[in-house]
Amino acid sequence: MRVRVTLAAVLVVGLALVAGALVLVALLGAVLTDQVCADARERASQVAASGVADQSTARELVQLVHAGDEARLASPGTGCVSVEPPGYTEDFVFAAAPVRADAEVIVGRPLVDVLDSTRFVRRVLVVGVPLMMLIVGGVTWVVTGRVLAPVTAIRREVDGITASELHRRVPAARKDEIGRLARTMNRMLDRLQRSRESQQHFVSDASHELRSPIAAIRQHAEVAQAHPDRTTVDELASTVLAEDLRMQQLVDDLLLLARSDEAGPEPSRTPVDLDDLLFAEARRLREATKLVVDTSAVSAGQILGDETALARMIHNLTENAARHARTQIDFSLSESDDTVVLTISDDGPGIPVADRAHVFDRFVRLTPDRSRPTGGTGLGLAIVAEVITHHHGTIQIHTSPTGGATFEAHLPNGRT
Template sequence: MGGRAMRLRVTLTAVLVLGVALVAGALVLVALLGSVLTDQVCQDARDRVTQLSSVTGTDRPQSTSSELIQWTAVPGGGETLASPPTNGCVSVEPPGYPEDFVFAAAPLATGGDVIVGKPLVDVLDSTRFVRRVLVVGVPLMMLIVGGVTWVVTGRILAPVTAIRREVDEITASELHRRVPAVRTDEIGRLGRTMNRMLDRLQRAQESRQRFVSDASHELRSPIAAIRQHAEVARAHPGRTTVTELATTVLDEDVRMQGLVDDLLLLARSDEDHTEPPNTPVDLDDLVLAEAQRLRLATSLTIDTAGVSGGQVRGDEAALSRMIHNLADNAARHARSRVAFTLTESAGTVVLAISDDGPGIPPADRSHVFDRFVRLNPSRSRDAGGTGLGLAIVATIIERHHGTITVHTADTGGATLEAKLPPADSDSGRPRASTGPRAR
């Protein structure tokens, strides 16, 4: 229905524009034709009156059915047929005649004037014929153009109608379907654009389904562990103690709480498209505080010699969470040492956290920021975390218009490098392209 309405609007618009142009052109044509033919009759009258001005004696011709002639003895004297200007013509309807004549006058050598009138009947017949042709031809041409426009518009809009029908039938469970896009014009580009949009929607849905599946699996593990220990304690009270059962339940509960908190954070980040606060944040203070936490919680050597001043604008709590996750990731894989560096140069604040662990293979670096990714599936869940830490890091950095990349550290381990715009940059903070990101 929408396509038919558009065809009708386009056709009516084309016919209306053409009709206005044709009517205006017809009026101009008739006016010019009448003017040209009248000028020609005037010229004939002037030529005739010039010829008669030299006639003398009794050989003066008189009026005929196709020509009016009047001779006057005194210039301008007596009642004349008309009073044409010198070297010009005048168009009047003389008494006793049903049509206009064009009159021209010339003085006689013997005194007086000669006036010659030529009828305009041929001019009127010619213009009348042209008007009749235009009265029939203009509507006929408008009808032809309207029909052609209707057919051509229908053929042009047919692919759009097919695209609309296909998109209208696509549901959330049929995102694999695509619209026809075989043409090379704008309609074909529209179809290909729609297909790319459907590709993105399909990937987003698949990613969401994987996320829900992974989240369900991760939540099932601590629940299953709690249930298993509880069933063993109830069936065989002598095999465990209340303290052991309470410890197991508390550990799994803490693990489950951490997972739920991470899931809620990612869910809020996916829904929140607002800019972070424009508050100045001293990253060096956050980095040094996180380094001190690692010194107290681990036996690793924590190097902060490369930490200098660096201030950005954003959400201090989120940036602190980002540094915390990066530090935990480095400590989890380090053998003996974690190094923090923070510099500001070339309009960028660069935070790098390195470890001396096994490193990250280049083939896996594009996936480490995906959700629920564990590059080493053989390690325990307690050591491996929830698989959401680096995904949260990528989300926070992207929201602050930064980038996050992975490199090989000087010690052979991994260096995760985050780049953020400094606090004194443009407050508009145009969105920068990111490196590996959570998907």
């Protein structure tokens, strides 16, 4: 890169210097020639005014030309001409001035000084342009080396960072563009490190969760095979079916979260009546549990979104509330100009304030209860957070009036 920058700089400067040199020589020749022409016109006027002609010298040619004479030199008219007179080896500039109606004076001045000056400038430029290019090349090489040295250090450091060394960072002590680039690289490495750690934890937790039902199925199968008199086919089938359903739920949750992690398209935007989804969940809970489900605070509320995902979100919230509630669950739904507010409360033990920031993480359980009847997979609330985020909403946790937990979700109103 350093070589390319240096060559590019030298090429650009060299072309600029060559073009400038050509223009300079041309302008210098034109200016000096114009000056000689002006001197010749002034001298012709002086000779015409004095009435003296044919005062030619080695540095000046003067000729009086009469009308009808065969002029020895061509008359330039009112301007100047540059020609090589007979008997001379160099160009002259000729100017004319009228003496009387039938005669004029022609004065010629040599261009030898002009040619000598332009030749001298050309010689200087022939030497100066390459020298200037060498100087520019050397300065560019040194400057680019110093400027690109931090970039090279950053490149080498980043090139040496592997998936197992994401803790390494590039030096970012400078306060210029290089320093900002280094800090940007470090922020990117921070995100990669957090992502890798999250993936590792996710895979570890998923493996642990899958190992439990698999081990239970294997244990019951081995006991049934070794001691067929201690169990029945119905007991074995019930155990295997329960563990299989648990694995299926876990795999479905993992697949849903994996799809949500992908940068896919926005969820479908169709009108969804959240009050209908809440009433459906209330009916299910009343049939499946002995809990009191209060839906008196549910009013109309419509948003634009994915009905399947929103139904899954509400189901997970109600399942979480039912798992911790003692006797009652309260549903609430209200609608404002631009927001729909959904709340689900229970009268359970509640969630400590210090733990509320972590309940939406994956595989998080706030209690040591991991038994099959009461323990979940630890993914339900993570799915809730993902669905609400994909629908451009927010969710918060408060303490319910009965001392339990209240989950309050704010979603954009679909009627505006």
